Amino acid sequence: MDQTVVRSESIPKVRPAGSAPAPVQEVRDDVETLWVSRETAGDVLTRLKRSAPTRMMLFDITAIDERQRTHRAGQPDSDFTIVYHLMQFDRASKAPHREVRIKVALLMASLTMPSMVDIWPNANWYEREIFDLFGIHFSGHPDLRRILTPPTWTTHPLRKDHYARATEMKPYDLTEDREFAEQEALRFNPEAWGMQRRSANSDFMFLNLGPNHPSVHGVFRIVLQLEGEEIVEAVPDIGFHHRGAEKMGERQSWHSYIPYTDRIDYLGGVMNNFPYVMAVEQLAGITVPPRAEMIRVMLAELFRLASHLVFYGTMSQDVGQLSPVFYMFTDRERVFEIIEAICGFRMHPAWFRIGGVAADLPQGWDTLIRSFLDYLPKRLDEYEKLVMRNRLFKARTVGVGAYSLDEAIEWGITGPGLRACGLDWDYRRRHPYSCYDQLEFDIPVAQKGDCYDRVVVHIAEMRQSLRIIRQCLDQMPGGPVKADHPLTTPPPRAKTMHDIETLITHFLNVSWGPVIPAGEARACVEATKGLNSYYLVSDGGTMSYRTRIRTPSFAHLQMIPLISRGTYIADLIAIIGSIDFVMADVDR
Amino acid sequence: MTLGFGILEIVVSLAAMLSAAAGLTWVERRLLGFWQDRAGPNRVGPFGTLQAVADGVKLLFKQDWIPPFADRGVFILAPAAGMATVLLGFAVIPVTAGWSVAGHLNVGILFFLAMTSLGVYSVVLGGWASNNKFALLGGMRAAAQMVSYEVFMGLSLLGTVMLAHSFSLVDIVMAQGRMWFIVPQFLGFVTFLLAGIAETHRLPFDLPEGENELGAGFHTEYSGMKFGMFFIAEYAGIVLIASMITTLFLGGWLGPVLPPVVWFLLKTGLTICFFILLRAALPRPRYDQLMMFGWKVLLPVCLLNVAVTGAAILLFSPTG
Numbered sequence: 001m002d003q004t005v006v007r008s009e010s011i012p013k014v015r016p017a018g019s020a021p022a023p024v025q026e027v028r029d030d031v032e033t034l035w036v037s038r039e040t041a042g043d044v045l046t047r048l049k050r051s052a053p054t055r056m057m058l059f060d061i062t063a064i065d066e067r068q069r070t071h072r073a074g075q076p077d078s079d080f081t082i083v084y085h086l087m088q089f090d091r092a093s094k095a096p097h098r099e100v101r102i103k104v105a106l107l108m109a110s111l112t113m114p115s116m117v118d119i120w121p122n123a124n125w126y127e128r129e130i131f132d133l134f135g136i137h138f139s140g141h142p143d144l145r146r147i148l149t150p151p152t153w154t155t156h157p158l159r160k161d162h163y164a165r166a167t168e169m170k171p172y173d174l175t176e177d178r179e180f181a182e183q184e185a186l187r188f189n190p191e192a193w194g195m196q197r198r199s200a201n202s203d204f205m206f207l208n209l210g211p212n213h214p215s216v217h218g219v220f221r222i223v224l225q226l227e228g229e230e231i232v233e234a235v236p237d238i239g240f241h242h243r244g245a246e247k248m249g250e251r252q253s254w255h256s257y258i259p260y261t262d263r264i265d266y267l268g269g270v271m272n273n274f275p276y277v278m279a280v281e282q283l284a285g286i287t288v289p290p291r292a293e294m295i296r297v298m299l300a301e302l303f304r305l306a307s308h309l310v311f312y313g314t315m316s317q318d319v320g321q322l323s324p325v326f327y328m329f330t331d332r333e334r335v336f337e338i339i340e341a342i343c344g345f346r347m348h349p350a351w352f353r354i355g356g357v358a359a360d361l362p363q364g365w366d367t368l369i370r371s372f373l374d375y376l377p378k379r380l381d382e383y384e385k386l387v388m389r390n391r392l393f394k395a396r397t398v399g400v401g402a403y404s405l406d407e408a409i410e411w412g413i414t415g416p417g418l419r420a421c422g423l424d425w426d427y428r429r430r431h432p433y434s435c436y437d438q439l440e441f442d443i444p445v446a447q448k449g450d451c452y453d454r455v456v457v458h459i460a461e462m463r464q465s466l467r468i469i470r471q472c473l474d475q476m477p478g479g480p481v482k483a484d485h486p487l488t489t490p491p492p493r494a495k496t497m498h499d500i501e502t503l504i505t506h507f508l509n510v511s512w513g514p515v516i517p518a519g520e521a522r523a524c525v526e527a528t529k530g531l532n533s534y535y536l537v538s539d540g541g542t543m544s545y546r547t548r549i550r551t552p553s554f555a556h557l558q559m560i561p562l563i564s565r566g567t568y569i570a571d572l573i574a575i576i577g578s579i580d581f582v583m584a585d586v587d588r
Numbered sequence: 589m590t591l592g593f594g595i596l597e598i599v600v601s602l603a604a605m606l607s608a609a610a611g612l613t614w615v616e617r618r619l620l621g622f623w624q625d626r627a628g629p630n631r632v633g634p635f636g637t638l639q640a641v642a643d644g645v646k647l648l649f650k651q652d653w654i655p656p657f658a659d660r661g662v663f664i665l666a667p668a669a670g671m672a673t674v675l676l677g678f679a680v681i682p683v684t685a686g687w688s689v690a691g692h693l694n695v696g697i698l699f700f701l702a703m704t705s706l707g708v709y710s711v712v713l714g715g716w717a718s719n720n721k722f723a724l725l726g727g728m729r730a731a732a733q734m735v736s737y738e739v740f741m742g743l744s745l746l747g748t749v750m751l752a753h754s755f756s757l758v759d760i761v762m763a764q765g766r767m768w769f770i771v772p773q774f775l776g777f778v779t780f781l782l783a784g785i786a787e788t789h790r791l792p793f794d795l796p797e798g799e800n801e802l803g804a805g806f807h808t809e810y811s812g813m814k815f816g817m818f819f820i821a822e823y824a825g826i827v828l829i830a831s832m833i834t835t836l837f838l839g840g841w842l843g844p845v846l847p848p849v850v851w852f853l854l855k856t857g858l859t860i861c862f863f864i865l866l867r868a869a870l871p872r873p874r875y876d877q878l879m880m881f882g883w884k885v886l887l888p889v890c891l892l893n894v895a896v897t898g899a900a901i902l903l904f905s906p907t908g
Binding site: 205207208213214215229316317318319320321322323326327330386390392393395396568569570571573 | 620623624625626721722725729791792794798799800801802803867868869870871872873874875876877
């Protein structure tokens with residue numbers, strides 16, 4: 001169990017001059033957690049950003065509705081808590097990994113928080129999300145609008161007193177007046193999007209790219225202000241894919257929420273289960289047996305391959321190349337054959353369990369994987385010639401959509417998009433989880449941070465994934481695939497057949513669900529598209545009190561305006577393709 | 589009698605053309621399927637050969653819808669204009685020495701160029717009349733692309749005209765008795781091929797459609813048989829450009845052993861397959877890159893070709 005009490009000598013670094021020491025909260029993960037007052041929060045965050053030896057990324061901002069929480073002894077009074085999660089990005093790979101969680105208590109009487117957009121530009125969308133879902137006002141925010149729910153929405157769904165299920169509300173009725181109002185709300189008004197209608201010498205054209213467009217990879221809308229085909233301003237509009245995944249987490253048992261996580265980054269499959277079950281295991285204090293760890297890593301890497309193959313194919317298709325996508329989907333089918341043989345499902349296996357994985361590997365799994373490991377590298381060589389060395393492909397992607405390393409960290413870019421800027425930062429290496437510390441792999445980087453380099457990094461990562469899978473194949477330890485722990489859900493089957501205690505636990509864990517001890521923990525993984533983390537708050541119940549899902553795609557889309565201004569529509573399509581996102585991962 | 593024969597010839601040519609274009613949609617999909625490791629349409633009729641018929645029937649039975657915001661007259665006219673110009677272009681193609689509608693026309697090449705130029709109107713007007721921004725962008729791209737590629741399409745053909753001393757396509761084929769013009773006119777061949785791809789707006793030069801960027805480009809708002817006409821016109825355009833390449837550079841119907849008409853069909857067919865292969869293989873350049881390539885690379889190459897051809901003729905011509 002990873003329960004680190006924060007050392008006191010680390011506190012002065014963040015204490016603003018002349019104020020009382022910030023109270024430290026004990027949490028079950030290894031993130032320094034500090035409470036600061038609303039007035040000093042901006043100061044503390046600024047100091048953390050400036051004083052860090054290298055760079056602090058604003059990793060996430062979220063909120064917790066504390067009003068119904070019972071287990072919060074030792075924490076300041078709070079109705080709503082704003083949680084800032086910072087992460088250090090250091091060039092030197094030996095530097096200790098550091099993450100800081102800053103909490104600010106807000107009382108019902110004044111639900112206002114100063115905006116941090118001036119400190120980190122990527123606070124923008126996170127604050128809008130909290131405004132939308134919790135109804136907390138951010139003073140000084142440049143554009144405080146709803147982001148996930150429609151503009152006509154009136155409630156704040158993540159508040160504890162908000163209903164969670166359709167059965168708790170009146171049937172929906174679309175009256176004519178309401179229909180009219182909804183239609184009116186959709187009328188496009190350039191000024192509301194921060195766009196001018198005309199400049200000194202031309203009238204601009206406004207183009208609504210999406211939410212239904214072949215190249216936006218899902219339901220994603222970008223409002224474009226165009227001069228000819230040149231983009232003057234681009235404003236992304238998200239939320240069309242919002243399914244309330246975080247709210248569902250509060251109404252599903254810890255166990256039955258696992259399949260929901262599959263559908264967050266729907267190309268990542270079990271990669272989504274990974275951070276969720278790890279966070280629950282931290283809360284429950286479960287140590288996963290080595291065989292289960294390696295099975296998890298192997299499957300996660302197989303899904304990384306599947307996801308990157310889709311990225312590679314669709315990227316080349318986005319710049320007009322018709323064929324590669326078919327070849328790569330054929331290869332992905334081979335990956336799914338293996339996954340299906342192991343899990344019984346293809347895209348959404350929901351295969352990880354609290355304390356292990358659902359079942360042991362089937363007979364013959366190694367032959368399947370071995371033949372695949374021999375098959376894919378040759379195909380990747382072919383694609384290298386077909387796509388990466390194609391001069392037209394290069395003409396479309398080299399130098400297009402580039403951002404610098406500084407910009408990437410300012411905007412919360414992680415994953416291949418960050419490594420394409422020359423920083424060899426990989427969570428699997430910086431903060432090894434599961435059994436990644438026993439495996440050898442390189443962290444591919446590229447230097448220019450443009451569309452082409454992002455593809456280069458993705459491809460190199462596929463080869464590294466193959467390398468990791470081969471090691472898993474050779475080093476797969478024996479032993480159980482589930483932890484011997486009362487909260488393992490469902491508990492190891494052999495035992496349930498022999499002793500009544502385990503049978504009762506089994507019965508309770510799969511009917512009510514396991515009761516996870518109160519506390520807070522987050523687990524983060526290097527997912528297919530960047531850092532994906534689950535921040536779970538347990539109030540000692542059968543369901544999560546708060547489930548926060550930090551996804552990479554959300555952060556990445558926020559940067560589109562910055563890198564697409566002044567380019568052409570065709571470039572924007574290449575940029576979108578190279579970012580590698582899925583809308584389910586953005587909207588959750 | 590000649591008039592009757594002439595009309596019969598036109599009817600046969602048109603029917604052959606249209607069915608070739610429709611059949612080509614099936615050929616293309618099967619070939620793409622073959623190259624992309626998948627089946628392609630293989631259900632309707634033997635090997636799916638009747639797919640084109642099924643598609644035609646489907647398009648005919650679709651609702652003939654004109655968007656209320658479109659410019660009605662132009663909207664209807666545009667696909668018809670596209671179809672008509674391509675079909676008219678075929679009039680000058682000599683399938684064999686004796687079989688062509690107007691192969692002996694003494695301005696054959698100019699007529700062909702005129703028709704392809706007029707074809708641009710169909711795309712531009714279609715995009716404009718749709719009153720849709722994606723269609724408009726497609727139409728604008730088409731206008732810019734075709735105007736620039738039109739310029740050296742004409743220039744690329746000049747070499748063959750100089751060698752054959754004639755604008756008539758029959759004469760040009762006859763002049764290739766000893767050697768196909770693809771050999772002395774290789775630069776002309778390459779530039780004409782590129783211009784032809786741009787002219788038929790096929791991938792990699794399909795920017796007016798640019799499905800990944802503009803949805804369906806200029807024909808976004810079209811459906812039913814009006815879309816079908818754009819569609820067939822595109823394929824008829826491929827057949828036209830391919831038969832033009834056969835005629836100008838590959839010796840037309842000339843060839844040993846086999847009857848002339850077979851040679852013509854064989855050469856044209858292979859050229860068409862090459863067009864399809866390009867589509868399967870290449871990504872699409874950006875609009876400004878395409879323009880730059882046209883004006884800064886292809887145009888100078890064409891001019892050079894004309895100058896060199898002229899100089900060569902002056903040097904080696906017996907009358908010189």
